[in-house]
Amino acid sequence: MRKLSMALLAGVALVGCGVDPQSENQEIISNLVKAGFPADDIMVVDDAVYVGRDAHVTLEASREMLQPGEGSTEQYRTNNLVGTGVTxxxxxxxxxxxxxxxxxxxxxxxxxxxxxxxxxxxxxxxxxxxxxxxxxxxxxxxxxxxxxxxxxxxxxxxxxxxxxxxxxxxxxxxxxxxxxxxxxxxxxHSDYYNRSISCGGSATNEGDAGVGAILIxxxxxxxxxxxxxxxxxxxxxxxxxxxxxxxxxxxxxx
Structure with missing residues (x-):
């Protein structure tokens, strides 16, 4: 069966003061290739690195993709949720x-x-x-x-x-x-720690992505x-x- 990816927008680029964005991006690209992403699926737009056309990847997230997944439980949430003032x-x-x-x-x-x-x-x-x-x-x-x-x-x-x-x-x-x-x-994503579960291909870990991955x-x-x-x-x-x-x-x- 055909499997299709639902990319997620991970947020704004995290570029610190005095850090060379080009150097950061080179490391991000290198990490993504090591994590199993095809080189032709990676692009740089406005000094930010994307995979799958619209999934932004920070330096921190790219490093965490190279770490072994720590969990195998199915549902995860971010650090931030919708507050009680929203009904x-x-x-x-x-x-x-x-x-x-x-x-x-x-x-x-x-x-x-x-x-x-x-x-x-x-x-x-x-x-x-x-x-x-x-x-x-x-x-x-x-x-x-x-x-x-x-x-x-x-x-x-x-x-x-x-x-x-x-x-x-x-x-x-x-x-x-x-x-x-x-x-x-x-x-x-429920399989954020190993996207190959639903997507096939090489095992890839989205990591914390700067927003948290908390077990529910x-x-x-x-x-x-x-x-x-x-x-x-x-x-x-x-x-x-x-x-x-x-x-x-x-x-x-x-």
Whole structure:
């Protein structure tokens, strides 16, 4: 089955005062190659190193990719989560996003995934009223997605969904959008310590990525293919629904 990557936006570049960005980038690239990333999948844009076109990699993260994975448990979160002051997150699709029928339908189903859990936060499709936080749903090229992590008690403000997903089922669109919204409220990849579990290829470790990788209590050990919506890569047969471990993790946090 075809496996596709959902890259995640890891944040801004961490370049210290007096440090030569070129020298840092050379080390990052070298570390990525050692970690198993193909050289032609690595690029430098505006003095920042990316893999898979839209996944930014810091020097710290690249070094941690070379360290053996310490965990094998399935669900992880970032240091920052959405604060209690946020009760209604409004997802606001752009006009271009809305023009893709499967993306648009997938968004409604992803929102329903979260609202079906009876969490302390609800989600709503914008524009609407009563929003205590907002996320823009916009498009990108390819058949995947990207997002970032919470900051200051608020969810990350943008999810990017690939227009290539229009050719996949609505369930796959639901899966990818649910996944990216998961990052926006603080979920790491369930197989962050070994992306080959869901993506195949060489074992790669995303490391701490500067945002933390904290085990969520009660989740099962060892990530498996199809075991979580938060796996790094997805299949063309995804149902778009939560797994039991996803529900445990989501209920624990929110």
């Amino acid at each position: 209604k997150i409004c997802i606001n699709p752009t006009a271009t996003f809305n023009s893709y029928s499967n993306l648009s339908a997938g968004l409604d189903m992803a929102i329903a995934n979260y609202n079906g859990r009876g969490l302390r936060i609800t989600m709503a499709r914008g524009p609407t009223t009563g929003c205590t936080a907002n996320i823009t749903a916009t498009t990108m090229s390819g058949a995947g997605g990207s997002a970032g992590f919470p900051s200051g008690g608020y969810p990350y403000g943008t999810i990017n969904i690939g227009t290539g997903l229009q050719s996949y089922s609505v369930d796959v669109n639901e899966h990818v959008i649910t996944h990216e919204l998961g990052h926006a409220i603080g979920f790491r 209590p009660g989740t099962p050990s060892s990530a498996v293919v199809g075991g979580s919506i938060m796996n790094s890569c997805f299949r063309s047969t995804e149902s778009g629904e939560w797994t039991s471990s996803d529900i445990t993790a989501l209920d624990y946090l929110y």
